[in-house]
Structure formats: C-alpha cells, structure tokens
Amino acid sequence: QVQLVESGGGLVQAGGSLRLSCVASGSTFSVYAIGWYRQAPGKQRELVADISASGVTSYADSVKGRFTVSRDNSKNTAYLQMNSLKPDDTAVYYCNALGGLGQPVGSWGQGTQVTVSS
Numbered sequence: 001q002v003q004l005v006e007s008g009g010g011l012v013q014a015g016g017s018l019r020l021s022c023v024a025s026g027s028t029f030s031v032y033a034i035g036w037y038r039q040a041p042g043k044q045r046e047l048v049a050d051i052s053a054s055g056v057t058s059y060a061d062s063v064k065g066r067f068t069v070s071r072d073n074s075k076n077t078a079y080l081q082m083n084s085l086k087p088d089d090t091a092v093y094y095c096n097a098l099g100g101l102g103q104p105v106g107s108w109g110q111g112t113q114v115t116v117s118s
Contacts, residue, residue: 001024001045002097002106004034009093009112012085020080020112022095032105033098036080038091039111049080050098062088085116 008020022034033052039045048060049069057069069079078095092111096104 002028002032003109004095004097004106005109006093006112010090011117014086014116014118016085016116017081017083018085018114020082020093020095020114022078022080024076024097024106026076029097031075031105033102034069034071034078035096035102035104036067036069036078036096037040037094037096037104038044038089038114039094040091043091045094048093050102052077082114085114087116087118088106090114090116 003025005023010018012018031053033050035050036048037045037047048063050065051057051069051071066084071078092113094111095109097106099105
C-alpha cells in the first residue's frame with residue numbers, strides 16, 4: 001500500500017501563497033493518480049485537485065484558477081501550488097493515491113495545516 005507524507009503548510013495572510021508537497025514511498029508512485037484533499041473544522045474531507053498518472057489535472061470549482069497540482073515522478077512527489085489564498089482555504093490538507101474509480105487507496109497521513117488569516 002502506498003504511503004504518502006504531506007508538508008509545506010503554514011500560516012499565511014489572505015492573498016498569499018504556499019506550496020505543499022506530497023512524498024510517496026515505494027516504486028509505484030508513477031502509476032497512480034494523486035489527489036489533494038482538505039478538511040476544515042466541522043466539515044467533511046473534500047477533494048480539491050487531482051493529477052492523473054499521465055499528468056491530466058482537475059480542480060474543484062472553489063480553487064480553480066488559484067491552485068495548481070503537479071508531479072515529479074523522479075522524486076516520487078506531488079505538489080499543490082496555492083495562490084491568492086483566502087480564509088476559506090484554511091484546513092488540514094492531505095494527499096492520497098487514487099484508484100481506478102477515483103477513490104483514495106493509500107494510507108491517510110497526518111496532513112499539513114494551512115491557516116489563512118484575513
């Protein structure tokens with residue numbers, strides 16, 4: 001089972017930027033689509049962006065035009081570049097490998113906290 005570790009979160013003012021990283025263990029990273037999720041206090045975890053094994057990306061409407069997902073298979077790493085951050089983006093961010101039906105198939109990590117102040 002693929003395991004992933006997120007990093008790069010922090011406290012930023014509204015309008016600022018952060019880049020999150022997701023490092024995977026094992027040699028099968030390149031065959032998986034990777035999804036970035038977030039969970040705000042009192043809310044369900046939601047998928048905000050994903051990137052297929054071939055590099056095709058998709059985004060939730062709430063982040064479209066502000067977030068960019070990418071991957072570097074040579075480093076077993078996926079990234080989430082977040083620009084024009086808003087207080088509503090405050091959440092714990094997670095990444096996971098996605099199965100054929102788009103469902104998360106890896107182990108959930110600790111996530112990385114992103115806090116956007118107004």
